[in-house]
Every structure is written in C-alpha cells, then in structure tokens.
Amino acid sequence: MTLYNGRRAWIVTGYDAARQVLVNHEDFSSVRDDPRFPATAPRFEAARKIRNFLGMDPPEHTAQRRTLTASFTVKRIARLRPHIQQIVDGLLDAILAGDGTADLVPQFALPVPSMAICHLLGVPYDDHAFFEEQSRRIVQGESSLEDSAAAFANVRDYLADLIETKRRTPGDGLLDELITDHVATGGLDAADLSEMALLLLVAGHETTANAIALGVLTLLEHPEVLARVRADAGAVPGVVEELLRLLSIADGVPRFATRDTEIAGQSIAAGDGVLVAVAANNRDEAVFSDPGAFDADRAARRHVAFGYGIHQCLGQNLARAEMEIALASIVARIPTLRLAVPADELRLKHPAGLHGVVALPVTW
Numbered sequence: 001m002t003l004y005n006g007r008r009a010w011i012v013t014g015y016d017a018a019r020q021v022l023v024n025h026e027d028f029s030s031v032r033d034d035p036r037f038p039a040t041a042p043r044f045e046a047a048r049k050i051r052n053f054l055g056m057d058p059p060e061h062t063a064q065r066r067t068l069t070a071s072f073t074v075k076r077i078a079r080l081r082p083h084i085q086q087i088v089d090g091l092l093d094a095i096l097a098g099d100g101t102a103d104l105v106p107q108f109a110l111p112v113p114s115m116a117i118c119h120l121l122g123v124p125y126d127d128h129a130f131f132e133e134q135s136r137r138i139v140q141g142e143s144s145l146e147d148s149a150a151a152f153a154n155v156r157d158y159l160a161d162l163i164e165t166k167r168r169t170p171g172d173g174l175l176d177e178l179i180t181d182h183v184a185t186g187g188l189d190a191a192d193l194s195e196m197a198l199l200l201l202v203a204g205h206e207t208t209a210n211a212i213a214l215g216v217l218t219l220l221e222h223p224e225v226l227a228r229v230r231a232d233a234g235a236v237p238g239v240v241e242e243l244l245r246l247l248s249i250a251d252g253v254p255r256f257a258t259r260d261t262e263i264a265g266q267s268i269a270a271g272d273g274v275l276v277a278v279a280a281n282n283r284d285e286a287v288f289s290d291p292g293a294f295d296a297d298r299a300a301r302r303h304v305a306f307g308y309g310i311h312q313c314l315g316q317n318l319a320r321a322e323m324e325i326a327l328a329s330i331v332a333r334i335p336t337l338r339l340a341v342p343a344d345e346l347r348l349k350h351p352a353g354l355h356g357v358v359a360l361p362v363t364w
C-alpha cells in the first residue's frame with residue numbers, strides 16, 4: 001500500500017500472516033521514533049516523540065507494561081463493574097430525562113470509557129470533559145498535525161501537574177498506587193509515569209467509545225440479536241466478542257522490519273513498513289466462516305481486534321466490561337430505541353486506523 005506521504009508499506013490481510021508478524025517482536029519493531037516506523041497519517045508524525053510502551057520493544061516494553069498488568073486482570077476489572085454500571089445508569093437517566101432524542105456519541109459512548117478510565121486512574125471526575133475534548137483532538141481524523149500535538153501537550157502538562165499533586169497528597173487511584181509502588185522506590189521516574197498515564201487515557205477513550213457507538217448501531221440493524229441481548233444476560237459476552245471481531249475498531253497496526261525476513265511467502269526487506277489490517281484479518285474466511293455476517297453464536301474469541309503477542313491490548317478486559325454493561329443497559333432501559341436518521345446518512349470518522357461514527361442521533 002501507499003501511505004499518505006507516498007511511502008510504500010506492506011499490508012498484511014491474512015489472519016495467520018498477521019499473527020506471525022505480531023508475535024515476532026524481534027523482526028518487527030514497534031518503536032515510534034525510528035524513521036523506519038510507518039506513520040499512517042500526518043497526526044502520527046507528532047506521536048513519534050511520545051515515549052510510551054505501545055511504541056517500545058523489549059526489554060523497555062516488558063518492564064513498563066509489567067508495572068500495570070496486575071491492575072488490568074479480569075479479576076481487578078470485575079471489581080470496577082459496579083462503578084461502570086453506575087456511570088452507565090447515570091448517563092441513561094439523563095438521556096431519558098431529555099426531550100426524546102439524543103446523540104449517543106457525546107451523551108453515552110464517549111463518557112462511559114472516559115469516566116471509567118478517569119476513575120480507575122484517580123483523575124478527578126470534574127476533569128473528564130477536558131480529557132474527552134483533548135482525546136478527540138488527538139485521534140480525530142479532521143484535526144491537523146498542530147492541533148493534535150497541542151492537545152497532546154495539554155494532556156501531558158495536566159498529567160505532570162496531577163502527578164506532582166498526588167506525590168504530595170496521595171489519593172486512591174491507580175496513579176497513586178504507581179507513585180507509591182514504583183516512583184517513590186525509584187523504579188519508574190515521574191516522566192515515564194506521565195507518558196504511561198497519557199497512553200492509558202488516550203487508548204482508553206476513543207477506542208471503546210467507537211466500539212460502543214458502532215455496537216449500538218449494529219444491534220439496531222440486527223433486531224434479532226438485540227432481542228437476545230435484552231432477554232438473556234448470558235448472551236452478552238458472546239455478542240460483544242462478535243462485535244469486536246466484526247467492527248475491528250483499531251485497524252492497521254503498524255510495525256517495521258528490523259531485518260530481512262519472510263511472511264506468507266513474501267520477502268520483506270529490513271526497514272520496510274508493515275501494517276497489520278485487523279479488519280481484514282478478522283474477516284479471513286479460512287478462520288471465520290461467512291465472515292461478513294453478525295453471528296452471535298460464533299465463537300469469535302480468536303479475533304485479533306485487540307492485537308496479538310506482547311502488545312496485545314492491556315485494556316481489553318476493561319473494554320469488554322464497558323461494552324457489555326453499556327450495550328446490555330441501553331437496550332434494557334430504552335426498549336424502543338431507534339435511529340433518528342437513516343443509517344446511510346451517518347457520518348463515519350475517517351482517521352487512519354480507528355473506525356467510528358461522528359454522531360449517533362437516536363430517538364425512542
């Protein structure tokens with residue numbers, strides 16, 4: 001494929017080939033600030049300078065990620081479920097108290113992950129609107145390189161201040177825990193912590209927000225699945241897994257080859273950029289039969305919507321919990337929910353690598 005700047009890169013469309021690339025972190029690097037790293041849009045040029053573990057290889061990646069893994073296990077995330085349910089209930093109360101119409105992107109899909117990740121990290125609740133705005137500017141396709149960089153700088157400054165405040169007056173969020181366990185003991189410096197927090201905030205906002213908005217849309221387009229979600233709580237995790245496969249929100253996972261190698265019989269030269277086409281991998285007919293169909297009974301868990309290998313999404317249990325609670329609750333509380341405009345009039349977001357809708361007008 002040809003990238004926005006004319007550079008050529010390999011695109012990996014098959015499921016097995018994708019896993020071969022993603023599992024092989026020795027031949028395929030994630031390091032963002034290497035000139036060989038393929039930027040898929042101008043705004044990712046700004047991201048080159050960001051030092052977080054998504055853009056690191058081992059051993060740095062291993063050390064940083066290890067400080068967080070215990071906080072994102074299925075068990076730890078299960079403890080957050082009552083709080084996520086409270087967030088979702090509050091947002092639905094506000095929507096139902098309104099005038100019978102809503103835009104589910106700003107009123108539901110974005111605040112759920114935003115409020116949840118702020119709560120988890122121990123970022124003051126009053127600041128979540130600030131994060132939603134900055135995160136939109138960072139990842140949204142329309143934003144310019146300058147705008148995206150300015151939004152990053154805003155969040156970075158905010159986090160540096162917050163970490164300083166928390167060092168003096170500790171609270172009880174994940175950031176506070178990391179300060180006590182890793183910064184205070186010299187294992188992690190405050191600047192690294194700030195970059196990690198920035199990664200969690202940005203990665204935790206828009207991805208899940210897009211998944212919730214497109215998830216509601218997909219359920220509205222498939223009333224038979226929607227009816228099952230409403231009738232049977234046990235069906236919800238399977239439906240969410242199939243949505244993750246079908247929607248493949250985070251598409252085009254970038255790497256570059258560190259040495260000459262071969263994938264699916266194709267020679268890849270050292271320095272070549274490689275993009276793993278997640279949506280195509282998740283529709284590989286050799287793995288998923290009738291891959292374009294939304295099949296709630298499919299055992300879809302093998303999908304690569306969260307990537308694969310050492311960088312596989314750290315927040316996947318959180319994303320699943322948020323999607324399950326948000327989707328099950330909205331269809332239960334608003335049984336007559338429907339789109340307020342024809343589906344083909346919905347504006348799609350077009351940022352490289354992230355699928356979503358700009359707005360989701362509904363009525364009931």
Ligand code: HEM
Nearest residue numbers: 053054203204207208211250305306307311313314315319
């Ligand atoms: C439906 C929602 C989500 C999707 C589809 C998604 C997708 C992905 C993918 C594909 C990767 C791998 C990138 C690569 O290999 O280069 C990734 C990594 C990551 N995700 Fe997610 N993500 C989602 C939600 C979240 C949430 C809620 C968090 C919040 C904490 C999060 C935090 C991260 C982090 C920290 C990484 C980097 C992991 C590493 O480099 O070791 N993600 N995500």
